Amino acid sequence: MRAAPLSPTRPAATRRVLVFGDSVVWGGAVLDQSLIATERLRQLGVSEVGNVATPSWGPGNWLGWARRFGFLQATDVVLVISSHDAADNPSPDPFTGNPNHPLQPPVSALVEGLERYALPRLGIRLPLAVSSAPASSEPAAPSGEPTSPADPRVQRGLADLARAIEQALQLPES
Template sequence: MRSANFAAEKPAGEFRVMVFGDSVLNGGNLTDHGKLATTLVADRLAAAKGRPVAVGNISAGSWGPGNWLAYAREFGFFDADVVLLLISSHDIGDNPTFAPLDPNTHPQKQPLSALAEGIGRYLPRYLPAWASGPTKVAVVDPMAQPIVTNDDQAVAQGGEDLRTFLDLARSQVPRVLVVQFPDHTEFGAGGLQPGYELVKSIAQESGVEVISVFPEMKAALDRGANPYRDNIHINDLGQAILADAFFDALAGREVTRKVDN
């Protein structure tokens, strides 16, 4: 997880949230840990509730419903009080390919040191540009881009995995939330992608609460403050907007209903 360590078994009195997502939630290497929505909301919830809070950030670049489902089946939900899923329209067709992972976008082991990672992972990427002359070198976040597809079979598989994930979460966790996140292009002439309504309908059919941050992102854009780094990923402002949405959804009611086994 991209979050602070916490005990596998939840201590008495702790409020625990597991947040699932993809590269938007993960933030990539251009987002400092302290600026992540999950970090921000953990600090605010602890202050608001007056008790310990643990927020897990379960995410990776190009993850979709199949990845979230596989993770939950292997590791469970860590006795969470709430499971929150951050999902975009394109995620519904972003299925695992089981191809070998690129170590530049999905490292498989911890580097020996920051210097070793800089030399081995980043220097080869920027050296050609430096060698060619004093031109500006773009700062690139190597977070993998999602596989955006309109293939009916891919969408059907993603939809089935999403239903299964939500049903599994509801069977083990008192409260499950879906937070829909728009791509930057969805504010243009084309409007929301078809996957947006599909995700919403699947969540509602599964009895899961659905929240959209579309209004908050649009409000930022309308006032001239761009919360996006590119078409999909967000900057520190975007993370802060997500943190506000998470806090509003989580700071209120406590759920104490018995979870069906």
């Protein structure tokens, strides 16, 4: 959670808000902690705000987090989702990396600058290291990005979203 740790028991008469999302809620690595939306809520007077988010998280991740940690006696739960998040499903498969999520630290800042920024602007892309990890069992979307409700990844994400909402609605009245 990108927020100060919350105790499992909410103090009496305290408003506790849990905000679930992906990189939009998490805030990105380049933002100062005090500038992310959930910290701004806290600065505006909400007693406790939990930022339950990380880049590329979707409903399945939120559901898994809620199953593991519960809702920490939250008085309010906010789900921030966009259409592409519906297909961000957790997978047991090892992460094989991409240019924005490298698997190893760069040799140097100069090399990273060349590989990630300068060469791609010149139309030169270096191949990623090939992993021996098995390919994901998730079927690929027909056009690359899942946009169709018929896409099995979207169906799975929407089912997870429904379960997360059901759990959040079972929170006791405060």
